[in-house]
Amino acid sequence: MFRVKAALQQTTGLLAACRQSPTLLAARYRASPLSQRRLYTSEPREGAAGGRVFETTAAQFDKDVLDSDVPTIVDFYADWCQPCKMLGPLITKAVEENGRVNLAKINVDENLELAGDYKIGSLPTVMAFRGGEPVAAFIGMRPPAAIAEFIKDVAEGTEVGSAGRSK
Known part of the structure; x- marks a missing residue:
């Protein structure tokens, strides 16, 4: 439960910061591990x-x-x-x-x-x-x-x- 609450607080803070600066949102997205996820696996x-x-x-x-x-x-x-x-x-x-x-x-x-x-x-x-x-x-x-x-x-x-x- 603590992890969910901490993640929610972090996301809320990030959204507030990004509303003020769209450039920050783009920079955060590019640096995010989630943006590095692959659509496909390389295993045939x-x-x-x-x-x-x-x-x-x-x-x-x-x-x-x-x-x-x-x-x-x-x-x-x-x-x-x-x-x-x-x-x-x-x-x-x-x-x-x-x-x-x-x-x-x-x-x-x-x-x-x-x-x-x-x-x-x-x-x-x-x-x-x-x-x-x-x-x-x-x-x-x-x-x-x-x-x-x-x-x-x-x-x-x-x-x-x-x-x-x-x-």
Whole structure:
């Protein structure tokens, strides 16, 4: 109970200080351990149906995505991006349920050059790769049914439906 009360007092004091100085709020947020939390773990895991979900980097991108025999969905995200936080679990669930595609997650803040190579200008951006080439993409949030349809189309090699646009 004491910890809760102390945390509440600290938060109340911080809010009061930040009302007076928005710059202080931004500085506190950047320094906060909570702001350092990762959206995704780097441990690869397989869904019940088989789809592999993992985080990758620019150094591993060729091996993990371009050289993959399995169609791979790439989720370009940032930890500070609220739509990314909403889309991440939805796309992970859809990939795990489909089981015929992999999902590579790339933090653009840590992989700026790779994001630039693929002209990522908005987040979240989701790209599908097959045979080392991008075949489809969409930007922003989508409903779960549209995400599932996008992944199904990528897995089957058919033209991508309403969730994304064909390249």
